[in-house]
Amino acid sequence: MWNGTLIVAVFLSVLYCFWDARKPKRFPPGPFWFPFIGSGLVMVKLVRTLHYFHLMWATLCQQYGPIVGVRFGQDRIIVVSGREAIRAMYAKDHFDGRPDGYFFRMRSFGQRLGVALTDGPHWEVQRKFAVRTMKQLGMGRNEFVRVIEREVQELVENFRQRAAKGETFPMSGSMDVALLNVLWVLLAGQRFELENERLGWLADTVHRTFHVIDVSGGTLNRFPWLRYVCPESSGYGPMIRLLKPLWGFLKETIESIRKNPHCPERRDSLISAFLIEMSRTERHESFTESQLVSLCLDLFQASVETMSSVLGFAFLYMLHHPDVMRKVQHELDVVIGRDRLPTANDRPRLPYTEAVILEVERISTIVPGGLVHRAMQDVELCGYRIPKDAIVMPLLYSLQMDRKYWIDPDVFRPERFLTPEGDRVVQHDLFIPFGAGRRRCLGEALAKPAVFLFFSAIVHRFTIECEGKELPSLSAVDGITLSPQPYTLRLTERVCR
Numbered sequence: 333m334w335n336g337t338l339i340v341a342v343f344l345s346v347l348y349c350f351w352d353a354r355k356p357k358r359f360p361p362g363p364f365w366f367p368f369i370g371s372g373l374v375m376v377k378l379v380r381t382l383h384y385f386h387l388m389w390a391t392l393c394q395q396y397g398p399i400v401g402v403r404f405g406q407d408r409i410i411v412v413s414g415r416e417a418i419r420a421m422y423a424k425d426h427f428d429g430r431p432d433g434y435f436f437r438m439r440s441f442g443q444r445l446g447v448a449l450t451d452g453p454h455w456e457v458q459r460k461f462a463v464r465t466m467k468q469l470g471m472g473r474n475e476f477v478r479v480i481e482r483e484v485q486e487l488v489e490n491f492r493q494r495a496a497k498g499e500t501f502p503m504s505g506s507m508d509v510a511l512l513n514v515l516w517v518l519l520a521g522q523r524f525e526l527e528n529e530r531l532g533w534l535a536d537t538v539h540r541t542f543h544v545i546d547v548s549g550g551t552l553n554r555f556p557w558l559r560y561v562c563p564e565s566s567g568y569g570p571m572i573r574l575l576k577p578l579w580g581f582l583k584e585t586i587e588s589i590r591k592n593p594h595c596p597e598r599r600d601s602l603i604s605a606f607l608i609e610m611s612r613t614e615r616h617e618s619f620t621e622s623q624l625v626s627l628c629l630d631l632f633q634a635s636v637e638t639m640s641s642v643l644g645f646a647f648l649y650m651l652h653h654p655d656v657m658r659k660v661q662h663e664l665d666v667v668i669g670r671d672r673l674p675t676a677n678d679r680p681r682l683p684y685t686e687a688v689i690l691e692v693e694r695i696s697t698i699v700p701g702g703l704v705h706r707a708m709q710d711v712e713l714c715g716y717r718i719p720k721d722a723i724v725m726p727l728l729y730s731l732q733m734d735r736k737y738w739i740d741p742d743v744f745r746p747e748r749f750l751t752p753e754g755d756r757v758v759q760h761d762l763f764i765p766f767g768a769g770r771r772r773c774l775g776e777a778l779a780k781p782a783v784f785l786f787f788s789a790i791v792h793r794f795t796i797e798c799e800g801k802e803l804p805s806l807s808a809v810d811g812i813t814l815s816p817q818p819y820t821l822r823l824t825e826r827v828c829r
Contacts, residue, residue, distance in 0.1 A: 358717040360401035360410060362392065370403025372554075384810045385546045386700035386729045389413075393730060399716055405554025407433070408722040410707075413730035415737070415762055417714050421705075421726055422769040424713070429706030430455075430771075431723045434556035435545060438568075439575055445626035447774060448634060451706070454618040458627060462774065465605045469518055472777040477676040479517050480782050483510045484789045485673060490526050491794065495823040500799050503644050504818040507786065508535030508636065511643075514782050515635045519628055520585050521601035534581055538636050541574045543811030546701075578632070582625045603628065635775045637813055638698055642783050644816040645696040646689060649744055650796050651803055651821075656746060657791060660685050661826070664792040674788040676781050683757050685788050687749035690757070693765045695744055698813050700729035702767055731762040738762075794823040 355365060363374040378388040389411045392400045398414040412421045421427050429451040430436070436449045444450045447459045470476035487510040491501065509531045513523040524531045545552060545567040552558060552566045559568035589603050606627070609619045650657040663684045668674050679686065705724040710717065718724065733741040737760075738748065749758050766773040773779075790796075798804065804819035 355401070356717065356719055358715075359408075359719070360399040360716045361396040362401040363396075365403050368405075370405060370407075372404050375402065375404060384700075384808075384814075386697070386727065386814075389701065389725065389727050390729060393727065398730075399714055401716070401722075405551075407431075407554055408719055410713075410718055410722050410724045411727055412713070412724060413727040415731060415734070418726045418728075418731060420714055421724065422767075424711060425770070426708050426711040427705045427724050428770050429708040431553075431704050431706045432721075433553040435550060435553035435567075438571065439629065440626040441622050443622065443626075445623045446630040447627055448630040448703070451708070454623075457616050457618050458623065459774070461606070461609070462602070462627060462631075465602050466518055466778075468605075469600060469602065471518060474676070476518075476778075477781055477785075480514050480785050481673075481675055483513050483523070484785045486510065486526060487786070488673060488789050488793050491790070491823055492825055495794065495825060501821045501823060502818065503647060503816065503821060504539075505532055505536055506821075507643060508532055508539075508640060510786070511535070511636055511639050511782065514639075514778065515631060517601075518778070519602050519631060520589065521604065530581075534578065535636060535640075537574050537577055538633050539640065539815065541571065541578075541633060542637050542813045542815070543809055544570045544574070546810075546812065578629060579625060582628045582632070583621075586621065586624060586628075602631075631775065634773070635778060637815070638773075638775070639779050639782055639786075641698045641813055641815040642689075642693055642696070642779075643786055645698075646692045646783075646787050647790070647796055647821060648804060648806065648816050648819065649688075649692055649695075650791065651798050651819075652806065653744055656688060656744070657796060660688055660788075660791050661795075664788060668792065674785065674792060676785065678788075679781075679784055682788065683750060683755060684746065685791075686757050686784065687746040689783060689787055690749045690763070691744060691746040694732045694738075694763055695741070696808065696814060696816075697729045697732045698765065698815075700727070700814060702726040702728045703771065703773075705771065726767070728764065728767075731764065734762055790823075793825060795826050797822045797824065 363371045365371060366373065375388060378391055379385060382388050382391065389400075390413070392402070393411060393413040398412070398417040400411040400413075402409050402411070412418050430449045432444065437443060440446050444452075444454075447455060447462055470479070487507060491506075494501070509524060509526050509528055512531055512535055517523055550567055552568055555566075558566040563569035586603055586607070589601070590607055593604060593607070603624065606619065606624045609615055610621070610624075663682055664674060667681050668678060674682065702725060705726070707718045707720055707722045707724055709720050712718070735741055747754070749760070750756065751758055766776040766779075799820040799822050805817055807817060808814035809817055
């Protein structure tokens with residue numbers, strides 16, 4: 333009897349293994365699937381060899397084609413690379429979803445909240461509210477640009493005083509509070525002093541949340557039970573320790589505004605507008621305190637990390653290319669003069685400065701795998717059948733480092749973004765650092781003027797030098813985003829006040 337039962341059990345197990353390793357019809361090509369773990373072994377081996385997730389995806393695309401299908405655990409992951417395939421993906425509304433899973437829910441109290449990693453009717457309501465409110469608060473208009481310019485002036489003066497004392501500037505955090513203030517005026521209607529230690533610590537916490545797990549959710553998203561077996565190596569322990577103080581800070585801020593909504597020292601904000609919506613008798617059911625915390629966390633994380641990383645890479649490339657820095661300074665001297673800082677109104681007259689920023693964004697590719705999407709139903713893409721709920725990743729790295737298009741993508745050359753005469757910025761359809769379509773980055777209107785103003789002001793006011801004799805590495809720190817490795821600058825004032 334027992335022998336018969338064992339034989340049946342073995343037979344069924346073998347049958348299940350064959351069934352589990354079987355790929356769906358017309359599924360994109362990719363590495364072999366093993367039962368239970370899918371392509372996990374191949375992916376882990378490649379990441380260990382190449383050290384970066386986006387290089388692992390790029391290697392698979394070189395081997396199998398512009399659209400690659402892999403499985404990690406039970407998740408189907410579709411990697412889309414190259415101009416035609418990515419353009420076709422962004423053109424289909426069926427890919428406007430966001431993945432669901434343990435990792436994507438853990439940052440929002442086990443629910444699908446916020447606006448960055450959700451979809452559906454509640455997302456529609458919340459995104460419309462966020463866009464409408466931020467526009468009402470001035471984002472994208474001259475009114476809010478003045479807020480950014482004030483933060484730039486405060487930071488430059490802070491740097492000037494510290495540089496005069498011989499201080500050096502660690503680029504892992506020297507600008508973080510100023511960048512947080514740009515966003516915090518929108519979210520909470522107030523700003524912090526640049527020396528605020530708590531804000532500096534919170535900004536560092538935000539940065540670290542991007543380097544615990546990769547953009548697809550990592551092993552934790554596929555095998556949530558690992559948080560009980562190996563909480564540290566799965567990423568669960570580190571992520572929770574980072575999220576808790578962020579949740580606490582946001583809840584504390586929300587409670588402060590709720591208790592004193594008419595504080596004369598605080599301007600109107602997204603949080604106060606959300607609390608008004610929550611108080612309405614006939615409010616939409618998505619307006620909850622958990623949603624407010626998650627919405628703020630989305631904006632808090634994405635904006636600060638992106639701006640900080642772009643600026644960090646920008647100054648790093650100035651160290652490696654002092655000739656480019658001198659050209660930027662010459663343009664600023666000619667157009668602006670030496671008695672003031674650049675403003676947003678000067679931007680159209682500074683094409684070389686703008687081209688340098690664009691080239692930094694291209695070559696550093698801060699979000700190489702884009703923000704992940706989800707197929708909301710079975711859908712065709714370039715002749716392949718993408719199953720419902722598959723995770724779809726537009727590999728922006730494949731566009732911004734396309735050798736056929738850019739010719740020399742590994743070379744830092746700002747002139748590629750200029751006309752032959754050098755008097756106008758050229759737009760490239762392969763350059764989409766903020767994504768495309770309905771899920772385009774919500775903070776683009778904030779990030780673009782902020783990065784321009786902070787970069788141009790610091791380069792205009794100071795000569796940037798390396799603290800030591802050896803140039804810091806251009807290699808990035810891997811994660812959901814790429815960020816520069818920590819390095820330190822020495823600043824020398826060059827512009828008369």
